[in-house]
Amino acid sequence: MTSADRRLLLVHAHPDDESLNNGVTMAKYVAEGAHVTLVTCTLGEMGEILVPELEHLAADRDDALGEHRAGELADAMAQLGVTDHRLLGGAGRFRDSGMKWDENGHATAADEIHDNAFWNADLREAADELVAIIREVRPQVLVTYDDFGNYGHPDHVQAHRVAHYGADLAAARSYRPDLGEAWDVPKIYWMAMSAAKFRESISAIRASGDTTTFEGVEVDNLPPFAIEEDQLDAVVESSEHVQAKLAAMKAHRSQITEDGMFFAGGMDMAAVVWGSEHYRLVKGARGPVGESGLEEDLFAGL
Template sequence: MTLPDRRILLVHAHPDDESINNGLTMAKYVQEGAHVTLVTCTLGEMGEVLVPELEHLAADRDDTLGQHREGELAAAMAALGVSDHRFLGGAGRFRDSGMKWDENGNATAADEIHDNAFWNADLLEAASLLVEIIREVRPQVLVTYDEFGNYGHPDHVQAHRVAHYATDLAAARSFKPELGEAWDIPKLYWAAMSASRFREDLRALRESGDTTTFEGMDPDQLPPFAVEDEYLDAMVVGPEHVPAKLAAMKAHKTQITEDGAFFAGGIDVAAVVWGTEFYRLVKGTRGPVGESGFEQDLFAGL
């Protein structure tokens, strides 16, 4: 298989994570001719169903939400122009682990999870499945979550662990050569949100009288996924790709409601809120930065 010169791999836990976190980035690089590969680790079987007429799909009823979300993800990828999408080990190899909220308001593992839950996955087994993809695609850039999975969800944490372990193993010439020729990914990023921008946006919403969007969230006590700018390294700017990102998010109909916080304020506000995606560089050399102080291309310096 002949691939473009620029190749980026994203590792996510459930359908919809990719569109919320990196939809603009994916759409931008697809349009620029880069090869974008998305690996999703579960079908999102334990997700909450926000569409009343589809509540029967839920895990505690028909337990067919995962299959439905496959279709939602396919529609989202079509909106972003991404043609290379895989489920880790194949659809259904690992099940959504579910979650609960702890006393600090962060996600954590549920009291009872399925034997086949991603949280229970053997790390070497799961990483080896990703190694094969890495050696096939040979990406220069990999994007995943931070060590806390951005907000504590066990599947996000596990995706972080699998992505990092697979990155190391894929570069080892003597590790399972049957999975392909060794490949050392030059740059690895964690997706993040700018705390300063999030704080500013929240304050603007509150000053406008909107108390329901991101209800209960305090601008002065932001959640862990909001990272102070001094620890951010890159931002991908592309307001022209916001419509594609919003279309991808709307494709995940069972998980994201069109009258919810993600779409508050309409397209003009969305272009500001969603028109930039931020990243922390955790492997590789930071490329040139502009007046903003951030890399504006994840391939910078390569």
């Protein structure tokens, strides 16, 4: 398979999720000539605004954050070189559901959510929007969240459900032929963070005297998206594209600030923390592994 024949589809809940989780992966494959398609399910209308001069965009004021974040997403994709980025069902079809923290410290659905919140979406209706995209793009690899949405956010959980149901329906020849010719995605991955790498990063941050970044997270108390090495299947690393990822993260300025936790310890530390992107293979055969003991190419074996 040549690079030009490779097609990668990522399904994310909000603008900025893609840059944080898969920025290196996206930039690397674009640079190699692969076709990268990003599907974002909402515009992140309920996101926490970290820039004072943008606070008027909040849902309880001007309610204009979604349009602003669409611009941030476009800027981030320009940094990564991704030209095919789409909103599931079009802008405003599904709204950010918002969230709250439960007693276990996990994200969960808010007490009150908008009528067209993504969490309220009919699963088949949302999946049909993705079926059409899958059948058009015909990706060999699909990347999305795990069944817990990595940390419980309702929109991440719903994106996981839509991605898997959409992939299943897209493969069924007799299902909705009006949405295109059937396509069975060969490999599906859940994004993850290496628990070992997270421990190294937390140790370095604490050794620097920083006790507030990732407050409550310690080497023996990691969040649920930190996955132990024996459960990981693939890693994408590319020092050549780390700076593009960091630039894409910065483009989401309403959500990610340079003095915030994602850049704790400065840019050199950020490059180390965010330079490796790990995955769990949940559909398809594992391909050849590299020196890391993991697949080092999501298209391995195809």
